[in-house]
Amino acid sequence: MTHFENKIYKTLINNAFLFLSETLLRLLDRDPEGSGKMNTNLLTLTCAELQISLELAIRATLVHSRGIKCIVKSDQANLPENEIEELYANNALKVTEFDKQKNFLKSQNISRLTKEEFKEIDRFQVYRNKIVHFSCEFTDEQLVELRDEVLYYIVHVVLVLLADTSTGETPAEYLQSKLGLKFYKQVMAYHPYVKAMEKFAAKNANPVWTCIGCFHRTYSPKDDYCYICGYETLAGYRRVDCGACGTKDSVIYDDWNIHNPGNHHFMHGKCLNCEEDTEVFECPVCGEAHDLSKNFEREYCNPDHCVNQ
Ligand SMILES: [Zn+2]
Ligand SMILES: [Zn+2]
Numbered sequence: 001m002t003h004f005e006n007k008i009y010k011t012l013i014n015n016a017f018l019f020l021s022e023t024l025l026r027l028l029d030r031d032p033e034g035s036g037k038m039n040t041n042l043l044t045l046t047c048a049e050l051q052i053s054l055e056l057a058i059r060a061t062l063v064h065s066r067g068i069k070c071i072v073k074s075d076q077a078n079l080p081e082n083e084i085e086e087l088y089a090n091n092a093l094k095v096t097e098f099d100k101q102k103n104f105l106k107s108q109n110i111s112r113l114t115k116e117e118f119k120e121i122d123r124f125q126v127y128r129n130k131i132v133h134f135s136c137e138f139t140d141e142q143l144v145e146l147r148d149e150v151l152y153y154i155v156h157v158v159l160v161l162l163a164d165t166s167t168g169e170t171p172a173e174y175l176q177s178k179l180g181l182k183f184y185k186q187v188m189a190y191h192p193y194v195k196a197m198e199k200f201a202a203k204n205a206n207p208v209w210t211c212i213g214c215f216h217r218t219y220s221p222k223d224d225y226c227y228i229c230g231y232e233t234l235a236g237y238r239r240v241d242c243g244a245c246g247t248k249d250s251v252i253y254d255d256w257n258i259h260n261p262g263n264h265h266f267m268h269g270k271c272l273n274c275e276e277d278t279e280v281f282e283c284p285v286c287g288e289a290h291d292l293s294k295n296f297e298r299e300y301c302n303p304d305h306c307v308n309q
């Protein structure tokens with residue numbers, strides 16, 4: 001990017017996040033429990049601002065990877081950069097329509113958005129038109145459904161695009177670093193956000209287990225990462241196979257304190273897949289550890305006998 005392009009890009013990214021955060025914080029303010037105190041006005045504002053945020057985010061992504069000329073109308077696109085800069089300074093720069101930019105982004109394969117997400121973008125535009133331009137009447141249930149769709153859209157489309165283009169962080173990390181921990185904690189407690197993130201995690205990771213940091217179904221054991229709180233396994237924890245659901249390495253326990261006096265080499269364990277509470281034994285002789293509910297399957301080490309000695 002040239003110096004001028006970088007300036008444009010930064011402004012676009014900054015404003016895209018401004019509209020997104022306004023949307024999110026207003027929703028939290030009016031409907032903090034996520035219990036559905038929605039009304040048509042709130043939804044109208046939300047949809048209109050989100051569309052602006054998306055348009056700016058797409059433009060920023062294009063300027064970042066393909067340069068300013070790809071968003072400028074054809075009669076100005078071939079001018080030298082200093083003339084484009086001059087047009088910009090005089091508010092006379094003409095940019096192409098949103099649909100054209102969106103289709104160009106899709107054809108260039110430079111974002112993580114999939115075909116399905118581009119379809120979401122089209123679907124959202126139809127919604128927005130219905131809500132903003134035609135002020136359709138919605139029932140309370142429809143409003144809540146639409147709010148959830150909006151949250152899903154924020155997480156799966158707008159945040160992915162913004163995070164990818166600007167910092168390369170995951171959507172949750174990006175949101176937390178931009179909002180600050182205090183606001184992000186409110187977002188984490190907002191039920192529609194949690195639902196949207198659970199869907200996002202299920203789409204991106206397989207399997208998804210319950211996180212012991214935030215207790216939502218958003219922990220990916222393959223990546224050792226929680227899509228909501230960013231939890232990763234702390235040092236001193238170890239996992240063994242679950243006797244209840246048969247999942248490999250899903251029962252977590254405190255390996256650091258299991259041999260403390262009084263514990264007798266036993267520790268409470270919890271399966272992150274089926275959420276069953278259990279007990280784990282870790283052999284002080286050979287280090288073998290297992291979920292006690294597997295004891296009937298074969299002979300394991302016990303406090304009196306190590307089967308590996
Ligand atoms: Zn978590
Ligand atoms: Zn289990």
Ligand SMILES: [Zn+2]
Nearest residue numbers: 283286301306
């Ligand atoms: Zn043993």
